[in-house]
Every structure is written in structure tokens, then in C-alpha cells.
Amino acid sequence: MKLASQAHVHAETLARREQFDTAEQQRDASTLGMWVFLITEIMFFGGMFLAYSVYRTFYPQVFAVASSSMNAVIGATNTGVLLCSSFTMVMAVRAAQLGQRKAIITFLILTLLLGLAFLGLKGYEWTLKFEEHHVPGPSFHLDGVDMQGPAQIFFSLYFAMTGLHALHMVVGVGILTWLLIATYKGKFTAEYMTPVDIAGLYWHFVDIIWIFLFPLLYLIDRHLK
Amino acid sequence: MTMSQQVEHVDSVTTYAVVWIVLLILTAATTAVAYVDLGAFSVVAALTIAVIKMLLVALFFMHLRRSTHLTRLVVLGGLVWLMILLMLSFADFMTRGWTGVPGR
Numbered sequence: 663m664k665l666a667s668q669a670h671v672h673a674e675t676l677a678r679r680e681q682f683d684t685a686e687q688q689r690d691a692s693t694l695g696m697w698v699f700l701i702t703e704i705m706f707f708g709g710m711f712l713a714y715s716v717y718r719t720f721y722p723q724v725f726a727v728a729s730s731s732m733n734a735v736i737g738a739t740n741t742g743v744l745l746c747s748s749f750t751m752v753m754a755v756r757a758a759q760l761g762q763r764k765a766i767i768t769f770l771i772l773t774l775l776l777g778l779a780f781l782g783l784k785g786y787e788w789t790l791k792f793e794e795h796h797v798p799g800p801s802f803h804l805d806g807v808d809m810q811g812p813a814q815i816f817f818s819l820y821f822a823m824t825g826l827h828a829l830h831m832v833v834g835v836g837i838l839t840w841l842l843i844a845t846y847k848g849k850f851t852a853e854y855m856t857p858v859d860i861a862g863l864y865w866h867f868v869d870i871i872w873i874f875l876f877p878l879l880y881l882i883d884r885h886l887k
Numbered sequence: 888m889t890m891s892q893q894v895e896h897v898d899s900v901t902t903y904a905v906v907w908i909v910l911l912i913l914t915a916a917t918t919a920v921a922y923v924d925l926g927a928f929s930v931v932a933a934l935t936i937a938v939i940k941m942l943l944v945a946l947f948f949m950h951l952r953r954s955t956h957l958t959r960l961v962v963l964g965g966l967v968w969l970m971i972l973l974m975l976s977f978a979d980f981m982t983r984g985w986t987g988v989p990g991r
Contacts (some may be wrong), residue, residue, distance in 0.1 A: 701965030749907035752948045875935035881921035
């Protein structure tokens with residue numbers, strides 16, 4: 663290995679590891695690798711969207727009542743918060759492309775705060791569910807439906823889907839914190855900002871999952887109420 | 888390594904800001920339209936807006952419109968796989984009542 667690297671004219675850098683011919687090739691490989699991971703995530707969440715769709719078809723009336731019991735204002739606000747965080751994230755990536763260290767830090771902090779705001783609102787919403795006895799279990803009760811079983815299926819799916827999404831947000835917050843420290847230490851330059859770039863892809867992906875969760879869980883049967 | 892090989896395209900702040908504002912407007916629209924009785928069309932309206940939002944995020948924020956052909960092909964392949972999961976499963980669950988076989 664030592665001999666091989668000495669044979670190269672250029673020294674190995676973060677922006678171009680020795681197994682790549684060019685920095686561009688390395689960047690493309692990183693992007694592609696991240697997308698392959700995101701596709702496994704699409705299939706992961708896809709199974710839950712499928713379960714939701716199938717049960718919604720089986721019990722349309724129960725799902726309509728259960729879905730209408732959701733607080734659409736909290737849901738819409740959280741969607742807005744997440745979209746704002748995607749904007750600040752893409753601005754952080756842009757700052758990284760331009761090698762503006764201070765701007766990266768500013769936008770990463772904003773993204774982090776918006777992500778935490780989303781999780782806070784989510785936590786508040788879950789607390790409401792416990793108070794309203796809308797958590798599946800012995801004390802579960804949903805007004806306005808005869809079939810409490812299928813109603814619990816709706817809320818099981820609600821907690822599973824929003825819970826898995828929130829878990830991804832928590833992981834995202836961890837990634838952002840690491841990025842902040844690395845940026846502060848001056849690890850990233852305009853030539854090498856791959857971690858910021860692919861963390862951005864992850865953050866936007868989690869945003870896209872919520873873009874579908876919001877109408878499906880909160881909105882589509884509201885007119886029936 | 889010359890600079891010209893290093894530089895990748897950097898989108899303007901205006902581009903990102905416009906996409907961001909449109910996303911917020913679409914969120915308000917999907918919320919508002921949920922309170923209007925469109926019958927079965929409400930699901931179509933909600934999902935159409937969601938797909939438009941997804942495309943905006945993927946193309947602009949995730950830079951898919953500037954990605955390599957290989958990356959785009961892989962993403963498209965992933966979505967095709969998701970469609971296989973959804974459509975083959977629906978082909979089962981949605982048609983079980985058709986035959987009238989007891990126990991489905």
C-alpha cells in the first residue's frame with residue numbers, strides 16, 4: 663500500500679482518497695452510496711405505509727374518526743418547522759460548498775434548533791394522546807366508534823410511524839451535533855464537505871417521510887367528520 | 888487538480904428560498920383542502936400535493952436535478968421497487984372479497 667501511494671504524483675487527501683481517480687469520482691461515489699442507503703430506508707418505511715393503507719381499506723370509517731381526532735394544527739405546524747429545517751440544512755450545505763465555515767455553523771445550529779422544536783412538539787402531541795386515552799392498551803377509548811380494536815390499530819400505526827420517524831430525527835440531531843463539532847474544528851473546506859452533503863441528503867429524506875405522514879395520518883378523512 | 892475540476896454548481900439562495908416558500912404554501916394548501924369535502928378525491932388531492940412536495944425537496948434540496956445519471960437511475964429503481972411492494976400487496980388485499988371464498 664505504501665508503495666502504491668508513493669507511485670502517485672499527488673498525495674492522498676480527504677477530498678481524493680487513493681482508490682479514486684479524481685475528487686469528482688469520490689464525490690459521486692459518496693452520493694450514490696448515500697442514496698442506496700436511503701432506498702433501503704424507503705423500503706423500511708414503505709412496509710409501514712403499506713400496513714396503514716391495507717388497514718385503512720379494511721376499516722375506513724374507524725380510520726376516518728381516529729384520523730379526525732388528530733390535532734391538525736400541531737401537525738401542520740410541525741410540517742412547517744421541518745420544511746424550514748430543510749431550508750436551513752440546504753443553506754448549510756451551500757455554505758459548505760462555498761467553504762464558509764461560520765455560515766455552516768450558523769445554519770447547522772438553526773437546523774438543530776428546528777429539529778429539536780419538531781421533537782418537542784411531537785412529545786407534546788404524544789402527551790396529549792396519553793391524556794386522551796388514545797394510546798393502545800387496556801385504558802384505550804376512542805369516542806364515536808363501536809370497534810375499539812381497529813381504532814387501536816390506527817393508533818398503533820400512528821405511534822409506530824411517527825415513533826420511527828422521530829427516532830430518525832433523533833439520529834439526525836446526533837449527526838448535526840457531530841457535524842457542528844467537526845465544522846468548528848475546521849474539518850471541512852470547499853474541496854471536502856462530503857459529510858455535510860450526505861447528512862443533508864439524510865435530513866431531507868426524513869423530511870420527505872413526514873411530508874407523506876402528515877396528510878395520511880392527520881388530513882385525508884377530515885372532511886368526513 | 889485544477890480548480891475547474893473541483894468546482895461543482897452552487898445553487899443561488901433565491902432558488903432555495905423560492906422552493907422553501909412554495910413548500911410552505913403547499914403545506915397550507917393541503918391542510919386547507921382537507922376541510923373541503925371532495926369525497927374520494929380528497930385522498931388524491933392530498934397525495935398529489937405530497938408527491939409535488941417530495942419532488943421539490945428531492946430535485947432542489949437533494950440536488951437530484953444535478954446528480955449523475957447513475958444516481959438518478961438508482962433512485963428511480965428504488966421507487967419502482969416500492970411500487971412492486973405496494974401494488975402486488977394491494978393486488979392481494981384489495982381483491983380478496985371478489986371471489987366470495989369463505990375465510991377470504
